[in-house]
Amino acid sequence: MIAILDFGAQYTRLIARRVRELQVYCEIFPASVTAEELRGRACQGIIFSGGPMSVYDVGAPTPDPLIYAMDIPILGICYGMQLMAQALGGTVTPATGRREYGPALVRYQVDAPAAKIFSQVSAETSVWMSHGDSVTSVPPGFTTLAASEQNPIAAMGDDHGRIGLQFHPEVTHTVEGRQMLANFLFGVCNCTPDWTTANVIDETVGRIRAQVGTDRVICGLSGGVDSAVAALLIHRAIGDQLTCVFVDTGLLREGEATQVVETFRDTLHIPLIAVDARERFLETLAGVEDPEEKRKRIGATFIRVFESESARLGDVPFLAQGTLYPDVIESKSHDTQASQTIKTHHNVGGLPKDLRFKLVEPLRYLFKDEVRAIGAALGLPDA
Numbered sequence: 220m221i222a223i224l225d226f227g228a229q230y231t232r233l234i235a236r237r238v239r240e241l242q243v244y245c246e247i248f249p250a251s252v253t254a255e256e257l258r259g260r261a262c263q264g265i266i267f268s269g270g271p272m273s274v275y276d277v278g279a280p281t282p283d284p285l286i287y288a289m290d291i292p293i294l295g296i297c298y299g300m301q302l303m304a305q306a307l308g309g310t311v312t313p314a315t316g317r318r319e320y321g322p323a324l325v326r327y328q329v330d331a332p333a334a335k336i337f338s339q340v341s342a343e344t345s346v347w348m349s350h351g352d353s354v355t356s357v358p359p360g361f362t363t364l365a366a367s368e369q370n371p372i373a374a375m376g377d378d379h380g381r382i383g384l385q386f387h388p389e390v391t392h393t394v395e396g397r398q399m400l401a402n403f404l405f406g407v408c409n410c411t412p413d414w415t416t417a418n419v420i421d422e423t424v425g426r427i428r429a430q431v432g433t434d435r436v437i438c439g440l441s442g443g444v445d446s447a448v449a450a451l452l453i454h455r456a457i458g459d460q461l462t463c464v465f466v467d468t469g470l471l472r473e474g475e476a477t478q479v480v481e482t483f484r485d486t487l488h489i490p491l492i493a494v495d496a497r498e499r500f501l502e503t504l505a506g507v508e509d510p511e512e513k514r515k516r517i518g519a520t521f522i523r524v525f526e527s528e529s530a531r532l533g534d535v536p537f538l539a540q541g542t543l544y545p546d547v548i549e550s551k552s553h554d555t556q557a558s559q560t561i562k563t564h565h566n567v568g569g570l571p572k573d574l575r576f577k578l579v580e581p582l583r584y585l586f587k588d589e590v591r592a593i594g595a596a597l598g599l600p601d602a
């Protein structure tokens with residue numbers, strides 16, 4: 220696994236997408252994560268994201284200093300490079316003139332172990348800069364790897380796999396950024412590209428069986444891709460222990476409830492209960508205008524409906540949801556602390572505090588395109 224530390228950059232999630240596109244598993248962690256916590260996750264490498272702050276700002280996020288002593292490769296991007304330089308004895312100079320923002324040509328000519336980051340990259344390559352502060356002297360043991368016209372230290376590295384890039388390799392504007400990330404993952408961290416759809420399905424099915432055992436599960440089925448794929452995975456794992464529940468909230472398109480029930484009963488061949496909760500939801504939302512409050516009320520009302528159906532089925536202890544990784548990140552949940560809540564998702568931040576279900580969320584660390592690929596592999600029709 221690769222751990223990505225989030226220092227508030229707008230591109231943090233994009234870094235994760237790029238790593239997974241290279242078939243390496245990664246997770247996003249808050250900047251406050253400790254070295255001990257990362258050690259417990261058996262990380263093969265660490266990436267420091269960029270961030271909007273200066274290392275000199277009061278309250279600017281910094282990593283646990285013990286991370287530098289873990290003897291694990293670290294890739295610092297933009298603000299992440301500046302954090303590394305400052306912590307290890309280099310010099311970061313605050314911006315005094317205009318920021319370096321936009322495309323830049325970077326040249327590298329260094330023959331050093333850390334220069335693996337530029338393996339199979341053109342000697343002069345176009346990258347995307349977005350920074351104010353700059354590293355003006357590298358820490359002891361580090362070598363300057365590359366320079367741009369405005370920045371004499373556009374990249375740095377040492378013999379321990381600690382590398383800093385002042386630009387953003389994860390954005391498409393950095394023409395050979397994918398190659399640089401691949402070089403870090405495979406040439407520096409010695410990762411294996413085994414984050415494949417088939418492996419994800421096998422591992423997820425195994426985890427579901429271990430979590431659920433012989434108990435029963437109800438799955439909230441909305442009719443969308445996410446909950447459908449979650450239902451298919453869980454059904455593959457535990458078969459008839461699963462019952463799906465479709466809730467008509469009164470907020471659907473005309474005819475959608477009938478279409479969903481017919482389609483999924485015919486397609487999934489999984490026991491499906493349809494609940495007409497239109498009055499309940501509309502009463503709950505009457506007079507409410509704030510979108511955040513609406514999402515929270517919707518989430519809580521869903522749970523109350525599932526509780527009622529669970530009791531009717533004979534007290535089912537597990538509730539399955541099609542929660543995705545972006546839902547978790549945007550909602551600022553317990554396992555990731557986004558720099559700012561983007562919006563509360565009803566199945567994450569909208570869950571009531573007295574939730575009595577144990578959650579089964581097989582897609583919790585997956586992005587949408589990964590879920591679609593799994594659905595296709597499981598035989599879910601394109602429609």
